[in-house]
Amino acid sequence: xxxxxxxxxALIKQQLENYQAELNVxxxxxxxxxxxxxxxxxxLNNALSGELLEFSNGVYGMVQNLESNxxxxxxxxxxxxxxxxxxxxRTGRIMEVPxxxxxxxxxxxxxxxxxxxxxxxxxxxxxxVEHKAPGVMQRKSVDQPLQTGIKAIDALVPIGRxxxxxxxxxxxxxxxxxxxxxxxxxxxxDMICIYVAIGQKESTVRTQVExxxxxxxxxxxxxxxxxxxxxAPMLYLAPYAGAAMGEEFMYNGKHVLxxxxxxxxxxDAYRELSLILRRxxxxxxxxxxxxxxxxxxxxxxxxxxxxxxxxSMTALPFVETKAGDVSAYIPTNVISITDGQVFLDSDxxxxxxxxxIDAGTSVSRVxxxxxxxxxxxxxxxxxxxxxxxxxxxxxxxxxxxLDKSTQAKLARGRRTVEVLKQPLHQPLSVENQVVILYAxxxxxxxxxxxxDIQRFQDELFNFVASNNKELxxxxxxxxxLPDTDKMDAAIKSxxxxxxxxxxxxx
Amino acid sequence: MSLDKTTxxxxxxxxxxxxxxxxxQLEETRSELxxxxxxxxxxxxxxxxxxxxxLEQTHKQGIIDILVKDAxxxxxxxxxxxxxxxxxxxxxxxxxxxxxxxxxxxxxVRARVISAIPLSDEQLNRMADNFAxxxxxxxxxxxxEVDDSIIGGAIIKTDSLIYDGSIQTQINQIRQRLxx
Numbered sequence: 292x293x294x295x296x297x298x299x300x301a302l303i304k305q306q307l308e309n310y311q312a313e314l315n316v317x318x319x320x321x322x323x324x325x326x327x328x329x330x331x332x333x334x335l336n337n338a339l340s341g342e343l344l345e346f347s348n349g350v351y352g353m354v355q356n357l358e359s360n361x362x363x364x365x366x367x368x369x370x371x372x373x374x375x376x377x378x379x380x381r382t383g384r385i386m387e388v389p390x391x392x393x394x395x396x397x398x399x400x401x402x403x404x405x406x407x408x409x410x411x412x413x414x415x416x417x418x419x420v421e422h423k424a425p426g427v428m429q430r431k432s433v434d435q436p437l438q439t440g441i442k443a444i445d446a447l448v449p450i451g452r453x454x455x456x457x458x459x460x461x462x463x464x465x466x467x468x469x470x471x472x473x474x475x476x477x478x479x480x481d482m483i484c485i486y487v488a489i490g491q492k493e494s495t496v497r498t499q500v501e502x503x504x505x506x507x508x509x510x511x512x513x514x515x516x517x518x519x520x521x522x523a524p525m526l527y528l529a530p531y532a533g534a535a536m537g538e539e540f541m542y543n544g545k546h547v548l549x550x551x552x553x554x555x556x557x558x559d560a561y562r563e564l565s566l567i568l569r570r571x572x573x574x575x576x577x578x579x580x581x582x583x584x585x586x587x588x589x590x591x592x593x594x595x596x597x598x599x600x601x602x603s604m605t606a607l608p609f610v611e612t613k614a615g616d617v618s619a620y621i622p623t624n625v626i627s628i629t630d631g632q633v634f635l636d637s638d639x640x641x642x643x644x645x646x647x648i649d650a651g652t653s654v655s656r657v658x659x660x661x662x663x664x665x666x667x668x669x670x671x672x673x674x675x676x677x678x679x680x681x682x683x684x685x686x687x688x689x690x691x692x693l694d695k696s697t698q699a700k701l702a703r704g705r706r707t708v709e710v711l712k713q714p715l716h717q718p719l720s721v722e723n724q725v726v727i728l729y730a731x732x733x734x735x736x737x738x739x740x741x742x743d744i745q746r747f748q749d750e751l752f753n754f755v756a757s758n759n760k761e762l763x764x765x766x767x768x769x770x771x772l773p774d775t776d777k778m779d780a781a782i783k784s785x786x787x788x789x790x791x792x793x794x795x796x797x
Numbered sequence: 798m799s800l801d802k803t804t805x806x807x808x809x810x811x812x813x814x815x816x817x818x819x820x821x822q823l824e825e826t827r828s829e830l831x832x833x834x835x836x837x838x839x840x841x842x843x844x845x846x847x848x849x850x851x852l853e854q855t856h857k858q859g860i861i862d863i864l865v866k867d868a869x870x871x872x873x874x875x876x877x878x879x880x881x882x883x884x885x886x887x888x889x890x891x892x893x894x895x896x897x898x899x900x901x902x903x904x905x906v907r908a909r910v911i912s913a914i915p916l917s918d919e920q921l922n923r924m925a926d927n928f929a930x931x932x933x934x935x936x937x938x939x940x941x942e943v944d945d946s947i948i949g950g951a952i953i954k955t956d957s958l959i960y961d962g963s964i965q966t967q968i969n970q971i972r973q974r975l976x977x
Contacts, residue, residue, distance in 0.1 A: 303975060310971055315961035319954075333803075334957040360803040380959075 318381040322346070323361060325373050328522035329567050330364045332379045338362050341421060343387075345380045348372045351402075352379070353386050353524070356568050363568040365524035367402060387417040388532045390539035395483065398500055398514040401529040403536075406516060407500075418535040420528060424590035431596045436661040437548065437605050440476030440718020441469065443648040443711040446670035446728055447677075448633050451661030452546055453594025453603035457625055459610045459617065460635025464647050466609050467491075468715055469633070470550040471499055473607070475506050476718035477548060483540050484512040485549040487533035489526050490556030493518045506716065526560035534591045537604045541593070544600030549592065553609035554585060558621045575620045585621075586628050617652075631655035645712060650677045663721060663770040669728040673707065676732075680704025699737070706736045709744040722763040723752050725772070730782050743791050754785045802890050809884070810894035813875055818902070822869065827899055829872045833864065834892045847885035904935040911942045911952040911963075928953060928960075 320334030330352060338344070344352045344364055350373065356363030366373065388403040393414040398407040405412055433451030450456045458466050474484045486503075488496045496516045503509045513536060517529040530551045537547040551557070558581055565578035573579050585608075592606035610625050615637065617626065626632055631654045640647035659667070679700060687693060687701055710731050713719070727748050730736055739747050755763060759781040765773045772778070817826045837843050847857055861880050865873045879888055900907065910916070910924060921939050929937040932955075939953075947963035954960075 306974060307971065310974065315959075315966055315970075317959040317961065318957055319959050320957065336957060360801065360807075378959075 319378045320362070322373060322375055322377045322379060325366075325370055325375065327563075327567050328366055328370060328524050329355075329564060330366055330370070330373060330379070331361045332364060333361050335362050335379065335381060338381055339385075341385050343382045343384045345382055346373050347377045347379075351382075353528075355564070356570070365527075365564055365568075366522065367524055367528070368522075370522065386420040386528070388420055388535050389414045389416065390418045390536050391416045394513045394536060395511060396509045396513075398496075398516060400521075401515060401517050401525050401532040403532065416539065418539055420531045420535050421587075422535060422538060422591065424587065425593045425595060425599075429593070429596055429599055431594050431601070433594050433603075433657045433661050435546075435594075435603070436658070436663060436721075437473075437482075438476055438480070438721050439469070439473040440720070441472055441646055442713055442719060442724050442728070443646055443650070444469070444633060445662075445721065445724055446666065446711070447648070447650050447674055448631060448653045448655040449658035449662040449666070450605065450607075450655060451594075451658045452605050453592065454631070454655070454657055454661075455589045455592045455606040455608065455629040456655060456658070457608050457610060457629040457632035458635070459612060459622060459626070459632050460647070461612055461615055461637045464635035464637050464640045465645060466611070466635060467495075467499065467552055469635075469646060470552060470607060470609070471502055472716060472718050473548065474503065474512060474550070475508050475716060477511065478506075478508060480546075482511065482546045482548055483537075484508070485533050485537050485547065486512060486514045487530050487549065487551050488514065488516045488518075489529050489551065489553060490517065490519050490560065491552060493520075502716065523560040523563040526557055527564060530554070530557055530588050534588060534604075538591065541595060541602040541604040542599065544595075544602045546602060547604040549604060549606050551588075551606065551608045553611050554625060555609075555611045555621050558584070577620060581621070582624050582628075585625055589625075589628050630657045643712075644708060645715075648711070650674055651681065663766075665725045665766050665770060665772040666721065666728075668772045669725055669732055672732060673728070676700075676703060677707055680707065702737055703731075703734075705741050706739070706744060707731060709741055710736070710748065712745070720763075720767075722766040723755075725766050726755055726763065726778075726782075727751065729772070729778055730786075733779065733782075735782050735786050739786075739789065740791050743789075746792070747789060750789065751782070751785055755781060758784075802887055803894075805884060805887050806890035806894040809875070809879065809887075809891045810898055813871065813891075813895055814898045814902075817871055820871070822871065823899060823902075825869060826872060827896065829868055830892045830895060833868075833872070833876070834889055836864070837889050844886040844888060847880065848883050850883075906932055906934050906937045906955055907940070908937060908953050908955045909940045909942055911944050911947060911954070913943070913945050913947050913949050913951075913963075915943050916941055916951075924951075924953075 318335065318337060320332035322330050322332050324331040338354050338357065340354055340357055342354045344354060346352060350366060350368040350370070352364040352366045354362050355365050364379070389412050391414040393412050397405060397409065397412065399412070400406055403412060433453045435452040437450045437452045439445055439450060444450065458469055460466055470486065474486065477484055486499065496514065500509070500514055503512055515529055515533045517525045533549055533551070537549045540547045558577060561581065561584055562577050566572060566576065570578045589606055589608060592604045594603040595601055608625060608629065610622050612622055613619065617623070634649045634652040635647045636649040637647070639649065683697060683701055684704065710727060730751065736744060736747065762773050762777060762781060817823055846852065847860065861876060865876050879885055879891070908928065921941060925937040925939045929935065947965045949964035950962045952959065952961050952963050
């Protein structure tokens with residue numbers, strides 16, 4: 292393509308002709324205090340709460356406090372070059388971020404500026420960062436499943452599209468892995484995923500992005516990162532920016548999965564800026580509106596009614612606990628806001644049960660309606676089985692004089708725990724999950740040694756895929772459990788030929 | 798919590814303004830206060846000394862007596878009161894606030910005009926009249942400043958508003974439009 296100088300100058304001429312010299316009227320204030328990511332300014336008498344302001348060095352700020360003599364401003368960016376006595380201009384706009392398809396596959400900061408070095412975001416559409424959540428009449432109850440591909444979650448704590456499911460646990464219990472695996476499993480599911488990393492190490496975020504890239508998941512994912520070196524306002528803003536980007540897709544009838552990793556760091560950032568803004572501290576020194584901070588964010592996740600296109604936004608907020616303490620302030624707040632929680636236990640994690648999901652304390656309040664029929668049938672008794680196994684397990688340690696039925700229960704329990712284990716980055720399709728759980732609940736695994744369960748499972752999947760493909764196809768298409776005789780026959784014929792691993796000392 | 802300077806200044810200034818305007822001594826008080834303000838700006842640290850608890854009371858009283866020697870009753874009372882309450886450090890802020898209140902009541906606006914070339918008195922007057930009309934006030938007092946970096950046109954700055962009609966800003970806007 293050759294550059295056509297005449298055309299370009301014609302275009303510029305046209306632009307210039309339309310330009311009308313207007314008197315530029317601006318309302319200004321004077322900075323009286325700067326520090327730690329916030330500023331105070333005199334003047335700005337008509338500034339609105341949440342309005343965007345521009346400092347004289349081009350950095351933007353957001354009005355947070357309106358007081359009798361001055362306004363408290365959080366600074367979005369570098370505050371080193373702002374000095375006392377500088378002017379601040381009102382912009383008349385509220386905080387907005389770019390939204391739209393152009394963001395997919397990109398890594399951006401909470402202002403929507405690219406961090407991945409792939410050039411500018413080519414979109415003209417923006418959305419306000421703060422937006423009111425859909426009301427009662429705009430919603431519909433959750434009715435479609437969101438398959439995480441993780442057996443323990445899809446069977447025990449099913450998540451529906453539009454649900455808010457909290458992932459809670461100590462540090463190093465595999466919270467982020469659950470998010471990444473869930474995102475990986477959304478491939479070809481017509482989902483758009485948004486991963487909001489709040490206060491996560493830049494190196495960790497880099498690793499996650501590379502994992503997503505390796506499995507081809509960046510084709511439908513947006514990563515928003517506010518690293519620990521960013522000032523607190525950016526960390527505070529990140530989840531709202533993510534929600535705004537997700538809403539754009541949701542209101543266009545698409546399905547969105549948004550992961551907030553993690554909200555305890557956002558709460559810490561908000562506490563920091565609230566204290567510097569001299570808002571009175573409350574419990575654990577968090578400001579009075581910390582509950583509202585999280586509730587208004589999570590309310591924005593919704594399943595929209597058919598009139599509005601039926602789109603959905605599923606939120607997976609993360610909260611980090613300290614030494615398993617779920618009764619701290621932020622965990623209790625977020626537990627009460629969400630529609631259930633997945634609790635990750637560090638003891639399980641260390642003893643090799645991964646994902647380390649504690650079935651006893653994990654619940655999903657609405658997801659059951661969204662579970663497919665086949666899964667409901669095979670997983671129905673799983674939770675009770677596990678609970679009674681955990682109960683018996685502690686007793687069984689006292690001696691081996693147990694009656695037959697107790698021993699059978701223990702054996703089943705050990706195999707259940709084994710089946711629910713799953714390696715990293717290997718999400719399973721729902722039909723395969725149904726097959727293995729069917730085999731478990733119908734006693735086909737009782738004769739298999741515990742150490743061979745993983746191998747049995749993998750070989751069973753291969754066997755079914757090559758010999759009884761109609762079964763998995765039926766589950767996928769009708770969502771119903773196929774005829775039990777056919778299922779039994781298929782699994783039996785495999786189990787008969789299964790060779791348990793020979794132990795060397797046998 | 799201790800009150801901040803602005804809040805204190807507003808309270809004292811409002812009280813003084815109400816008394817003085819009832820007695821009709823606005824102009825006299827104002828010029829007296831501005832002279833006192835000059836004393837404070839010429840002697841940096843005077844306010845601090847007069848608030849300092851470590852200094853002998855009689856010593857400070859001597860300075861106050863000199864300050865109020867020729868002042869009118871209301872100004873004398875103001876200074877004595879601010880001294881008794883240990884607010885001498887805030888006196889300049891109180892006077893500034895009082896000046897603002899006087900301006901507001903007279904519908905007077907002070908502004909600074911920045912132009913690329915020096916403006917004649919006649920131009921300034923015309924500009925002041927126009928600007929007063931625009932702001933819907935009686936009078937505008939303009940302070941002129943020359944800055945050739947704005948290329949042409951003029952910028953008028955008041956306390957909380959900037960009216961920017963400079964060529965430099967217009968060029969910037971055109972640039973934004975061509976890039977965007």
